[in-house]
Amino acid sequence: MARALTYAGDPANQLAGARTVLPNVPFTARADDGTGTVSATAAAPFPFLTRTIGLLPIVCPAGLDRPGSLDRATQGTGPYVLTHYTPGGPYEFTVRDDYSWGPAGATTAEPGLPARIVISVVPQTSTAANLLLTGGIDIAHVSGPDRARLTGRGLATADVATVVGLTFFNQRPGRALADRALRRALVSALDRRGLANVAVGGTGIPATDFGAEGAVCHADLADANLPAQDAVEALRAAGWTRSADGPLTKGGQSLRLRLITSPDLGPTLASVAELMAREWTALGVEVDLVTESLPALVNAMYQSADFDVVVGSTPGFALPVGFIPFFSGSTPAQGLNFAGVTNPEYDALVAQALRETDTTGCGTWNRAAAALFRSAEALPIAEGRSSVYGYRTTFATTFGGQLVPTSIRLHQ
Template identity: 40%
Template sequence: MKPTTLGSHGLCLLMAAVALTGCGGGSDRGGQAQKAEVVEGGTFTLGLSSDPGSLDPQMSAGSSLFTVTQFAYDPLVGVDGDSGEILPALADSWQVDGTTVTLTLGDGITCADGTPLTAAGIADNINFVADPKNKSPFLGTFLPPGAKAEGDDATRVVTITLARPAPFVLNGLSGLPMVCPKGLADRSALKTATDGTGPYKLVEAAPGDHYTYARRDGYTWGPNGATTATKGLPATVVVKVVENETTAANLLLSGGLNAAAISGPDAERLAKTGLYAATTPALVGEQWYNQRAGRATADAKVRKALTQALDLGQLRKVFTSGRGTPATTLAANEPVACHGDSASGALPATDPQAAGALLDEAGWTKGADGRRAKGGKPLKLTLLYQNNVGSGGDAAAELAVQQWKAIGVEATARSQNETTLINNLFGAGDWDVSWVSVNVSTPDQLVPFLSGPAAPDGNNFAAISNPGYEAAVKKAMATQGAAGCRDWLAAESKLIAGADIVPFAANQVRMFGKGAEFQTPGQLVPTSIRMLAK
């Protein structure tokens, strides 16, 4: 197959509470943006709510890293944001035959240092991610476990052999960035530098403050045939770390930023000014419980009680400042692979009295002061959430704390920046409840986060073990593509009913722009940026 048009890749694994995460967004041309002329040689300044940390594109699932990765790296294939059709990127043709995937690379593709892209180099990328010893979070998410790759430089063909059939293998490859040979040979250099085939190259890194990218000459293999010779494409991109959403909104209005994703009440303030906005659907509210041994939330009765104590509709309204809608599936990015509703029938109704009874059954009884304890140990919980959710997120966290307090649970809400939060979830594990959304468009990409080895040995940061989910997944994996969606949705429902995960809000996240326009089907697409005349 060899399609003639290319949309940007549509799969995004983004660990963030309210990040720009969906795939297949639209735009709202407000103000005078639609009438402005594009200008040459400009500088595009993007506000990012968290520092990405190490810039190695294959070693973190954080949304901040995923955002900056798009500037310097390309995937093998793309996915059309509307139709879900697999489209060319580094590979211009492909074939899937059972457990064998073959991809033929396009001509003339080079790394930023001028080195030609080779099939052997692509195979090295795949084999690195496939090796469990390397602990890439993309293994099992964008690349099926057990995959092995070989590359033939003479024919430019990469052959991937799978351990078993994978229902959405090409969709996964669309989210896997490819690193060039020097970066593969010295991965430590990738922490503060880039080595990819993308349209930009990192020229300055000031961690915690900004990252500067310079446009490459001769880039001709971008989405939809995009090149870096396109008029209006910025010559320089500055990614500036701005953790406070109100500060980012003010910088947009003053011209200090050209783009930033804003989700809280500041979004309405910006919308009223007529700023350009690219919209992206996202699952923004997902509650997880730490099920490691020794945690109170390892007990299913405690998890179900904490879920029943919450008024999820009220929580959604506060969290999204009234703009959110109920979540329906866990893999909700456009283009959605499996349509349906795995959530509403599995989520429990709000019932504080029943929640209290469950805690009693679990041995957490109320004392004279109204607080619950077990064996002399008080029931104290820590709720972690990301610091870029605005005042609505802060208010929602306090609401949850109050509703848990009403059933005798003492909870503390703490906001953290994305890097700190991810390190805590995947490393220290010092948390009880977290609000963090894993946004993907195919349900198989969620499997390593919802089952298997617990972090830090795997991606299962909540240490979930749900035999019903695992059995349903096994059945679903045996069927190619959307034909298995009924089983995938059934698997999700088992998790939700077991209070392993609580999806409570979906929303349209907006990236606002001033002095520039762009597209955000999944992430900000670098080759879509157009600098506008003042």
């Protein structure tokens, strides 16, 4: 475990996923084989050390010696091992018979624990809902209006709090939305209640924070801190003018934005982006509305940077530190700050919060998030709910709806 933590924590190995669950400060891990314990020491203050270290999946020495072997095989300590791999799925996992070291003493010898798990990729939530109702699949994560069809059908259900439509604005040099005044004006023009209604497929509640309900330090921040101004006047003050029904221009250049999203991140996101584009078009903004596949969206965010606005959906992070690399630091490939956010007030407050112990620093973390709202660095659209459903199957989930493998039980 100590070696796996050290490997994952080394920036030279560029493990993007590990950055979201490990401390964002340098640390060392040491093992004591005599006592069977691992100790971790941070080189700088970090308030959530015990909440983060244990989130990293452990890779065994065989995987650390040959990282390429993990492309199509498992080299870990979990209750299941990968026994069949197909690019794009399905993926077959077989139970590890001798597993006995799970949380709270969980083992793989419990009655009803499946001997084999097959994970398939089902792009459409409507298809996943249909398969659940017919027994074609045992467990699926479903969001959006299709949840209504599954209510009262005798399915095991675990609700997951989410933030629907988490929107980022590209602030890299040369992009129009690097202008803080312009971002604030465009956010002011949005009907947040209307967008929330579209996002959840009914009566929506505008999101209150960047993370989902239940996250550590979650608070009601958006209403008090988002810009609320007359958008037309704010655009005029920022130097944008419009003749009759023509486009907004400044310095002879019209305002054109590339707005992208992907239905792979949620069934209502394309409609959210469409309404957003319509409201900005009414101001004179020329909006190129693009719906991408998830790989193309990720490419635009982390490689080409060819976007101005991206609308996504996420449960967020369980801890406020999870957002740090997305709102500060280097842009890809050196970092995760794909939107190029630069907010000195946020950075200063984060530095202070990192010196405060666990949840005693929530007030400071929330002031940092409020600074992001005031500068319109990003915009969460709606408080949402998705659900994990089981057909003749029960299970437990963690924050964000992740399944606990040893909790799965099949029923006749």
